[in-house]
Amino acid sequence: MSARITDPERWSDRLEDGGGLEASVGATFRRVREATSPTEDALEGAARRWREPRRRAPVLVFAWRAAIVAALILSTAGGVGAAAYYWHRRASAPRPAPSAPPPAAPAKPHGRARTAAALLPPAGPAEAPVFPPAPAEAPPPPPAPPWPHTGGRHAPRVVPPAEESEVLGTAFRQLRSNGDAAAAIRALDEYDRRFPAGALRAEARIARAEALMAEDRRREALPLLAGLTDEDGELTRAVRITRAELYAEADRCADAVRDFDRVLAGSADDAAGGRALYGRASCRLQAGEAVRARTDLETYLALHPEGAFAPAARRALDSLP
């Protein structure tokens, strides 16, 4: 086979004694190969399971699917309604104070966004949205952008042109209402191309982070959020907890703990606080700080006994020395 002749040499075929980084990695690959070769017992176990395949009652399957569809419809309606309310309020209300946060929209991501969001703990009903709310239709130019890109939350706001709001609105609509992250990213690409120094570029960056997470490209989302500072004004509690969790996933626990600490400095008894306690415990476990992890887990369970991570936290506590 000619293709085999021209293949590069496998690292796993090299002798470890020959030295070199690649030979050493190759030796590790060989050990992984040995450890992952199926044993007869494992094959027998698989055959047993195969002979007794799991079955779900059709009614339950139907109910489960119906629940998912209903949740999607409700979350879409909720997202659109909240966005419409938001834009209506912004258009009719007097100019808000510079530091006023945008109203909360209890929208949940759609489609693959749910997968990405699920990696983060599920948000509680009282939790503020991570990302700015989406306009339901092409919005009128907002009276003032919520994002002072010229530096500092007290800096004068720059009113973006209608076209800029419209392009960004398209991105949000694709993401929130249509659940189409790829289309949202395309709209954001267009936004970046046309408004490289736009007044809403921070919102665009956060929207891109959300779209990337919806596409399960969480690693790419982190750098977008990592650049946000307190001065940016958009580093809300909800954005910060999301960023902390992304740091933790990327094994950047020092950065993650810094953000978790900041979130917990505010409050520990809301949804974001629960996520922060849980995430910080995870980082502390990874760092071998079992005592401090235990404290966080116990606090989490005391404040969120029915929280999404309560079962996992209890199991983790049981396994701690």
Added chain:
Amino acid sequence: MRRPVPLARAPLLAPDAARDAPVDVAALFRAHARDVMRWAARLGGPDVDAEDVVQEVFLVANRRLRTFDGRAAVTTWLFRATAKVVLAARRKQRLRRWLSRTPEAAAATMSAGGPTPSEALERGREISDVYRILDRLPETQRRVLILFEIEGLSTQEIAELVGAKIATVRVWLFRARARFLEERERSLDAVSKEVAR
């Protein structure tokens, strides 16, 4: 040198017969369960239950193999089904991995061929570390690197399995190796810093 796993090249059924003839999934299971389980263990790593994947793949085969058009080898069909199931399983596992079960604990449950407990623990950690680095690679690169280095397939065989050109597979492999070394280096640096603290 380890003999690469041969791929079955003959289709399970002739294309014309595929739609009507009953599919003997039990025979398929007997012939290919070992391959599927090995792919599941290697693609999934320590966080994925290979037996679960095997069961799911053959359940899918039971439902969908009738629509198999016979243009590709059945092995290819099974591999792609396995890869999809593994990907879904890995996504699910990420939910649970943080606290409920550490990678090290999961790795310790992998079949390790009867070493002593301390050896098993050490090996489990090593495997866990390898997969932690592999998980930082893009999915295509991760898959190609595993198939080449751990599964022992040639780039031509990988190209057939994943449905890509050989040249493309080689590019992925080249990038995967470079990225793996880079991520490994980063990982070692992080450990050194932790120890220094």
